[in-house]
Amino acid sequence: MTRLELQSATELGRKIAAREISSRETTQYFLDRVEALNSRIFALNLVDGQRALELSDNIDKRLQAGESLSPLAGVPMAIKDVLCTRGIATTCGSRILNGFVPPYDATAVEKLLSAGLVPIGKSNMDEFAMGGSTENSAYGVTRNPWNLACTPGGSSGGAAAAVAAGLAPISIGTDTGGSVRQPAALCGVCGMKPTYGRISRYGLVAFASSLDQIGPLAHRVEDIASTLQILAGYDQRDSTSLNEPVPEYCKQLDAPIKGLRVGVIREHLEHESLDPEVRAAVERAQLLLEDMGVTMVDVHLPHTKYSVPAYYLIAPCEASSNLARYEGTHYGFRSSAAPQADSPLESMMVNSRSEGFGNEVKRRIMLGTFALSAGYYDAYYKKALRVRRLIAQDYRSAFDKVDVVLGPTTPTPAFKLGEKLDDPVQMYLCDLFTVGANLAGLPGISLPAGQDETGLPLAVQLQAPALDEVQLLNVAYQLQTAGLFQQQVAELS
């Protein structure tokens, strides 16, 4: 039998549309892989095979009836467990949402379903998307398919691992400070964070509202482009959604990039924490671009050093408020501990939150609550928002000179599980190269760029001006086809 996991989602979609293979066969194939492999990496925390097959049958029927559907119709995918799925449990990797079944679909989920994609399950994640290792899930740790002792990254670790291990051709993640790009890098797949506001956040359970953005993960850039095509667009249910036309993302993928100007972020490439092999990968990409006639330019993001501190104030501040709704009243987990006699309500809330949230989430709620509280607001939260503007201005100045910028996605390849779990600051520093795009609202993509000497994936990152996903995808596609990497699926068995 053909190894479907080695094909691109675009190719699978084409075959399904041409009825060379049915959606049901395709879905069954990936469900079988999930059955065989998921327990070893725990990429998915919920699998709904029966519903997936029903959806597949429906697609097959419509194709049989001659309907023309979207290019990815009938292709299986996984949805990060932070997107609301009507009638299907949505936990955000948290005990506090144990048993929560949304009565509505996120706009992104709605769009994927109406484009005919077939969700096979929900992917595991760091609790409320807080973390860079997918160790902070109440339902289990996700492992890196390339090395089971290593983290897949996070918070969309399940999403990245699912694609890397060939459990689903496409998965949908979310990126607040690098949560799509970083696990994509550590698992050797493509992962994109679009411009803030490009994809509706309606139904995306908020971590940090001004930073969160949905993004696709897949093996190939054309799969990313096709998925973005489905997800992008204005949504009147999200006030922060951009009311701008959606270009055709696939059309210009193979346009020549000769004459383009690509900036190399010196502060990223020369950072002391950067692993030499990651640096070498960036330099390989640089050479490939030069071969294609691209002009490489040094650019500077002088406030790079402050992006992680700014991020780790802004995100927790928003999170402390976004997560106030989990107090055991209207949905989710309620503590069964006996309430205090003199204040039953108060103690029910405190017990539910204290038992329902994990350590990292509590740390960030505490940090955000502190930074917003009387006497500290100006020195911490407000200060961070001002630095955020400086960081955005750095990018603006860089993009005055170049079309896209190149750099590493992460300082190092995948690290060992447990290694940074009790050292939050070290864990936060892993986001050094990714948080800037979130703070500034810009699109970025992580591309696989080979393997280190132990066989762990290496990656590079491209970033572009707001709403210039077309250019970003064009350069990414050219790099990929020029041989920056070959599509690979981690062999688990």
Add this chain to the structure above:
Amino acid sequence: MHLTTRDVKKVASLAKLAFSESELAHLTQQLGDIVHFVEQLAEVDTDGILEMTHPLDIHSALRADQVNACLPRKDALANSPNSDGEFFLVPPVLGK
């Protein structure tokens, strides 16, 4: 600033979280490290810089004053940890 256990306790009460004494000591140290880390921002000259609350300069979309369908009550209450079919139920504010 130097974060004390007392500070952390006060924040915990605002955040409706409770910690055991040993958790509290550990958390105070970790939060202290993080606060120390983010205090680097003080080095940055931000005089005259406007706070950036939203990533992009766009203006709010407004919706027309139109009534949409509501959730059926059973769906609204379906996820509730405790309800009587009409209301969400929570323990009383005051005890005996």
Add this chain to the structure above:
Amino acid sequence: MSVPYQVVIGLEVHVQLSTQSKLFCGCPTVFGAESNTQVCPVCLGLPGALPVMNQRAIELAIQTGLALNCEIASVTKWDRKNYFYPDLPKGYQISQFDQPICGEGHLDFPDPENEGESLRVRLIRAHLEEDAGKSMHDEAAGKADSRIDLNRTGTPLLEIVSYPDLRSAVAAKAYLTELRLLLTYLGVSDCNMQEGSLRVDANVNLHIEHNGKTIATPIVEIKNLNSFRAVERALEYESKRQFSQWQQTGAVMGDSPKQTRGWDDAAGVTLPQREKEESADYRYFPDPDLIPLQITDAQLQRAQSAVGETPLMVRRRLQRDHELKAYDADVIASQGRAMVSYFDEALTKGASAKRLSSWMQQDVMRTLNENNWTITEFPIAANKLASLLVAIDDGQLDNSRGKNVFQYFLDRPASDLEEAIKSLGIASVDQAELEQLCRELLAENPKIVAQVKEGNVKGLGALIGPAKKRNPNIDPNLVRTICQQLIDTEF
């Protein structure tokens, strides 16, 4: 002043705006629906749901701000006020902190203690916010679970905050009365206090002259004021309580944090509310789900033209253009926009303002009260009332026959003046006939003739009744004049 202190009062008024749907979602705002049936993912605060601002609420807020002489912000934004309560499902209220839609303004209102004078309350701001849901507690035993209804969650409120410019409970009530009148003129709220469309919190303290210095007592916020009467009573009670408290303890402002007390209407007292464990720290910050809103000149102009005439403008117009007394102008204006329209229509149909004003205040309002009607339900149209009053002005019939016509109109809504005059047999009386009638009356009442001759002209009044019995159409004034002449010449 009979008391040795000055009461200082500032009011926070929450007004529910008359929108069809909630502030940030499409759920209806109808009062009295079955519990938890007017809810959706947004107002339930479900994970992932997002707010989108209701345009109509913005328009109504701007109209109100303009009518309250407020500066309207060119950019306004949304902030989160963070606190935990089960009727606040998101754990924060979307409100406005440092850039409210309406800035400083003021409201002039009739001085309840000096007719024709007015008082001014300066306003600090008016901001938009979403309402919370409703918690129903087990009042009796306090042991059963509380029940939460989220129908009201997300209903648009405008919070109008005054400076502490009010100096008596009576003035506070007069300010609220004027504010409510203005809001109903604008149509921005139905201001129904029973349904919670208008809610008042009062901040009050005393300035006491003591040993040549002015001492301020600690500020108390009074909540749970469910009627204007309650506001007045609570403020009166609280002033006295604070004074005796000061006499006992000597505590002044700054000695203790602001206290919150609830008004117990049945007992007629304010009672301390349980203090929260931590002092409130709402951690306001800009709501990242909502982008700041720009208010354009075009929007302002549209709102301005929707404001129309305010009660104050009506009072001034009635006094200036129609020479009504301040009191009369106020009575008409205070009856609401519809009554003023009725009044204006009758004026344009030729009724004289003074006669109209007196008929409105007596006959019309009495009839409305007796039947529990509003002016829009009143069966006599403005032009019909005007035709009656014009006929009286022209001497076609007198005031008392006018009342008969008024009653006829009420009984037969389809009738007109001509029909009424005919049916009631109203006809002008022939001069010779009237003289004959007077002559007969005088002849039958020699005592009255004698009284008049002695200079007691009032005696003639006793003849009016008997004269009317013989002919209901006689004009009493004419009867007096003719009788006087006859006494002078014939008796």
